[in-house]
Amino acid sequence: MKPFSELLDRLLYAPARTSKLALLEDYFRSVPDPDRGFGLAAIAGTLSLRVAKSGVIRELVAERTDPELFHWSYDFVGDLAETAALMWPEQQAGRDWPHLSEVVVAMDELPRGQLTRQIASWLDTLDATGRWALLKLATGSLRVGASAGLARAALARYGGVEPALVEEAWYATAPPYLDLFAWLDGRMPRPEIAHVPVFRPLMLAHPLDDEQASKLDLAEYSAEWKWDGIRVQVVAVRGHVRLYSRTGDDVGPAFPEVVERVRFEGVLDGELLVAREGEVASFNDLQQRLNRKAVTPAMLQDYPALVRLYDILFDGEEDLRGLPFLERRERLEAFVARERPEGMDLSPLIPDTGLDELDRMRRSAREGGTVEGLMLKRKDSLYVPGRPKGLWWKWKRDAHLVDCVLMYAQRGHGKRSSYYSDYTFGAWQDGPDGEELVPVGKAYAGYTDEELKLLDRWIRDHTIERFGPVRAVEPRLVFEVAFDSIHPSSRHKSGVAMRFPRIARIRWDKPAAEADRLATLVDLMG
Amino acid sequence: MHPERWVQVRPEGLYVVPGDFYVDPVRPVDRAVITHGHSDHCRGGHGAMLATEATLAIAAARLGEGMAPSRQAAAYGETIRVGEVDVTLYPAGHVLGSAQVLMEHQGGRIVVSGDYKRRADPTCTGFEPVPCDVFVTEATFGLPVFRHPPIEEELRRLLHSIELFPERCHVVGAYTLGKAQRLIVELRRAGWDRPIYVHGALAAMNELYRGFGVELGELRPATAGAKGEPRRELEGAVVIAPPSAIADRWARRLPDPVICQASGWMRVKQRAKQGGIELPLVISDHADWDELLQTLDEVGAPRVWITHGREEALQYAARKRGYGAEALRLVGYDEEGS
């Protein structure tokens, strides 16, 4: 537990990716199995622990500390687990710390009543950092600014192997990753992935701006539409089918009809859309299917899914990623002609044409429509995982801009947790008592650290009400909000939902009364 | 005679009526007794100053030789009559020369702790509990969340980090007086025998400590060398600088610095994150919560007056232990604790 808690503590403060990688690598090097594998899983978010509620912390604190002193302390520290960890009565040194693996196993096996006792007795053996890590782990609120991707990059560094090799092997193994480490340590071959439906790291595109576009040699590129759905990788190996999102999560359970109809073997890259009789519906329709726990027959009926294919990585067991794009495209067309996959079709290529025509097509991509712009892929590009330079470009239609008024601010997470960095903004509409603001969106990106500090100050100075981590502010500050598209939404009071809203500029100068009205936003839906 | 009668809180600070002097006044006064050399306790412009020899030397180095026309040095344990009060200084263990002030008048004994700590510190004499009727204590870390880990443990983390990032430079923010020198000596004890690089603002205090017999090993200026060019010799080195410098442009000239801060506040994650600290080191020259309570018990004064810091929690805890505890609303001291 000690090396793990020290790792978490340092990751929390390490600002640079390279530092985090070095810290993780050091952890893998100095901690034995199976602890390091569980540590890895905890950081990568693959450790599915039965977590305790934060009520457990309160219960323990009430037993061991004075309520008045706890109150003052919590007020000062601001985080429940941390407060408890810091003020927990320190025991005499010399007692052995539990191993991380012991903690993980016990958390899984002990009945709830005993678990609370067990946590208390662990707390008695640890130091403040150890107690903090334990409580964060036990309550499932471990956030130290390290992702699964970062952890895998660190594994690649540790083993001195290509990151893509780790990415693939990752999906064929599970915590505590004994076989993965055995491979990286050179004791065993790489975990077998040929017969496992593993996620293959995706090739991603760079955004293209107009200036860069004018410099491209278009003859080298193949153009196609950029569909407004979600990127998926269909993996079918020996009867196992997975539908991976671009982050490697299996979204198959939410789209059972796609998974059930797969009869082929291979790995395909495409866009998940909702389509009725070949007619693609807007992203808003797809939204109805996302993040739903249960899939009802009515949903299958009303929002049928389609996978629009644009690349092939494996045909059967044959790895095609080493072929140039145009050759893969031929293989994809042949694959579709041969397998006739149900519920899938081909994303058409746009015939070679000039820059002006492409630009016109990109701009014509309509609001509320089904495409967000164009993709330009080098004809000779191999399928390279990650975001290689100069091979694939996404050329989006222009973002929309509206002026909205800041209504609520919430504390951020991780690095930004000390600032009010998540913002809800609104547009004006007629209310019973004259003009009123209705919330139209939320954003937490698009400003510099400097602006973040200024905003934070402004928010603290203009708070009119507080609800937990949220502050309502005076309706006086205008944000210029950029977003990709806007859709009708029954889940929002305003009736509209923005896609990818971000704060383009803070209009310190603009009077709030001059911000946009809801009607303006509704018009943008076209 | 009741202590309230002969000790008063005034805008200038804590005033001792029968001796006609102030302890650590925050404004210029005729006669001052100074506990230690930190700037919030030791200011210039007083007519006469009574303190330990080291504190007077520190004051002169910080404020110039003209800081007080009349100066009197007292050794620890030596009693000096000021007006109708017997004043004796006892070690406070905070920084070099730091003292508690025992004041005796008509059979009553009051001790003003100044800032103090209970951990061993090789750069100064350790705290000595002095029995008294009223103990005036600081409360900088007056919350149970503050418990300083052993300094060896914190230095182990620093040295491990240096091993882990050999091409980076570790710059540690530490107060110019006391913390910096303690850190240097403790690093030496932990086996760090390479030159330690120091910010220019530390030079005077380092020399002064050396003059009082504190061995600091080889120190080199951290700022010398070509302007704007990070110095190769600072890779893998330890640099010590005032806290204000580590977040500054000054630190950015160092080779890929790991920003560290040595302070009791580093115990709270939010504090460290807000300061942009990459490696917080919980090292303090103040008593932590357990030590504040332990000190009350050892001193055994029936009445406790609490000065700067988080008074309410300590007052509450002291009362629960049966002491008559009051918060003394003294203004002008650095709540952050120097």
Ligand SMILES: [Zn+2]
């Ligand atoms: Zn002080």
Ligand SMILES: [Zn+2]
């Ligand atoms: Zn001090």
